[in-house]
Amino acid sequence: MKSRLTISKKDENFRDFALNGNLWLLLLQVGLPLALYQNLNMVFKILDSIMASHISAESVSAVAYLSQINHMISAIGGGLAIGSSLKISQAYGAGDYKLVKKRVSTLFGICGILGIILLCLIPFSPVILRIANTPENLIAIGSRYFAIELLSIVVGFLNNVYIAIERSRGNSKRILYLNLFVITFKLSLTAYFVYILKADITMIAVATLLSQGILLAFGIYHMTRKDSFFSFSFKNISFQWETIGPMFHISFPVMVEKSAFSFGKVVVNSMSSMYGSLTVGALGISNNINGFTTSAQNGFQEGCAAIISQNLGAGNKKRAIEAFKKVLCINIIIGTVGLILTLLLLRPVSLLFATSNGVVNYEFREMIIAINHYELIGGCIPLGILSSCMALLFGFGKTKLTLLVNFCRVFVFRIPVLWALQNFTKLGSESVGITMMVSNMLVALLAAIVAGIVIYGEYKKDKLAIKNIKTA
Numbered sequence: 001m002k003s004r005l006t007i008s009k010k011d012e013n014f015r016d017f018a019l020n021g022n023l024w025l026l027l028l029q030v031g032l033p034l035a036l037y038q039n040l041n042m043v044f045k046i047l048d049s050i051m052a053s054h055i056s057a058e059s060v061s062a063v064a065y066l067s068q069i070n071h072m073i074s075a076i077g078g079g080l081a082i083g084s085s086l087k088i089s090q091a092y093g094a095g096d097y098k099l100v101k102k103r104v105s106t107l108f109g110i111c112g113i114l115g116i117i118l119l120c121l122i123p124f125s126p127v128i129l130r131i132a133n134t135p136e137n138l139i140a141i142g143s144r145y146f147a148i149e150l151l152s153i154v155v156g157f158l159n160n161v162y163i164a165i166e167r168s169r170g171n172s173k174r175i176l177y178l179n180l181f182v183i184t185f186k187l188s189l190t191a192y193f194v195y196i197l198k199a200d201i202t203m204i205a206v207a208t209l210l211s212q213g214i215l216l217a218f219g220i221y222h223m224t225r226k227d228s229f230f231s232f233s234f235k236n237i238s239f240q241w242e243t244i245g246p247m248f249h250i251s252f253p254v255m256v257e258k259s260a261f262s263f264g265k266v267v268v269n270s271m272s273s274m275y276g277s278l279t280v281g282a283l284g285i286s287n288n289i290n291g292f293t294t295s296a297q298n299g300f301q302e303g304c305a306a307i308i309s310q311n312l313g314a315g316n317k318k319r320a321i322e323a324f325k326k327v328l329c330i331n332i333i334i335g336t337v338g339l340i341l342t343l344l345l346l347r348p349v350s351l352l353f354a355t356s357n358g359v360v361n362y363e364f365r366e367m368i369i370a371i372n373h374y375e376l377i378g379g380c381i382p383l384g385i386l387s388s389c390m391a392l393l394f395g396f397g398k399t400k401l402t403l404l405v406n407f408c409r410v411f412v413f414r415i416p417v418l419w420a421l422q423n424f425t426k427l428g429s430e431s432v433g434i435t436m437m438v439s440n441m442l443v444a445l446l447a448a449i450v451a452g453i454v455i456y457g458e459y460k461k462d463k464l465a466i467k468n469i470k471t472a
Contacts, residue, residue, distance in 0.1 A: 083251025093313025293338025308395025
């Protein structure tokens with residue numbers, strides 16, 4: 001039974017646009033701000049690396065290595081936010097606004113509990129790093145950095161939920177503007193700590209924590225407004241299975257997928273460290289450089305997944321599939337442009353990361369360039385295809401399939417390939433770049449096959465339904 005409660009005119013207008021408006025304009029309106037938001041995050045990561053390189057090349061490697069461990073932990077909250085926001089989008093598309101509010105409030109409550117559990121791990125930071133096979137020299141540099149980052153992850157759990165909810169209701173411009181303000185604050189603070197106070201990477205983590213706190217403050221302000229069905233209230237938190245069951249059903253595979261993917265990257269970093277800790281830093285920087293392209297594609301992926309969920313909630317499956325086809329075109333165009341621009345700018349950009357206190361580390365620079373060339377070939381366009389297929393699978397709630405695809409990406413197409421190159425060739429650090437190229441191309445192919453099977457299955461269901469109606 002649909003709720004008789006009303007929503008704001010703005011939310012009502014966006015819902016109508018999502019269900020009936022021009023799909024190209026809709027994808028650009030929702031996806032472009034999210035793509036810019038993701039790119040701003042990449043700017044933040046890259047400038048962080050540049051500032052860390054001002055301290056030392058080892059500091060860059062420490063930040064690159066530890067960030068993957070952080071991603072593995074934060075993936076729990078991020079996966080829950082992504083999966084649950086899709087159920088919120090479905091309820092929004094179906095017009096069940098009472099259910100929207102209940103799911104929003106419950107999602108915040110669950111992430112709050114997860115945050116409290118994570119806080120208990122902070123005293124064991126060095127132990128966690130050793131379990132992750134972190135090189136001892138990087139533990140010495142980054143143990144305090146990692147402990148503070150854990151605090152940031154707790155705050156990030158709640159921020160991820162807030163951002164996911166704003167994305168569900170089409171407020172991608174608000175996400176962009178808030179992120180622009182927060183990143184400007186964060187980078188200014190980091191620059192002050194590094195260049196003025198001459199601090200170590202621990203203060204980079206402090207700057208991250210303070211900036212996340214600002215975003216949380218904005219989130220609390222917007223999510224406690226009582227006039228919105230997208231707001232939080234304690235009385236609407238429900239841990240009954242009928243409320244949390246659908247959210248966990250769709251979120252759990254996403255949580256496992258993202259944690260496993262980040263864990264796999266930690267394993268790759270650990271394997272890459274056999275070539276020296278600088279190789280880990282070069283791989284991280286190469287990922288960040290290519291991230292300008294892939295993060296934009298991920299922005300359109302997130303926006304398209306929400307649009308697909310809303311249309312499925314309203315029973316408009318054909319439009320949902322059309323949204324996938326159009327976002328695939330957009331992401332291939334982004335990948336092509338990104339490939340060309342990165343090839344043109346790679347050498348001057350790599351110089352920024354290989355310079356410490358005015359001195360260029362040419363070995364480090366050439367390592368970055370060598371790894372990145374392989375990543376470019378297997379990254380920009382194939383990962384655009386992957387992002388589009390992920391949008392389809394997320395939107396249709398096929399999160400078990402997204403788990404399968406990303407599990408294969410790391411544990412079938414990446415780690416075994418790197419192991420084989422390390423044991424049966426003499427390629428050296430170049431093996432890392434080749435591994436990225438191979439795994440990205442193969443996972444794009446797998447995702448395309450899986451997406452094709454899903455679309456075929458949906459068309460087959462529709463034909464069967466029509467046949468049953470005619471024979472009834």
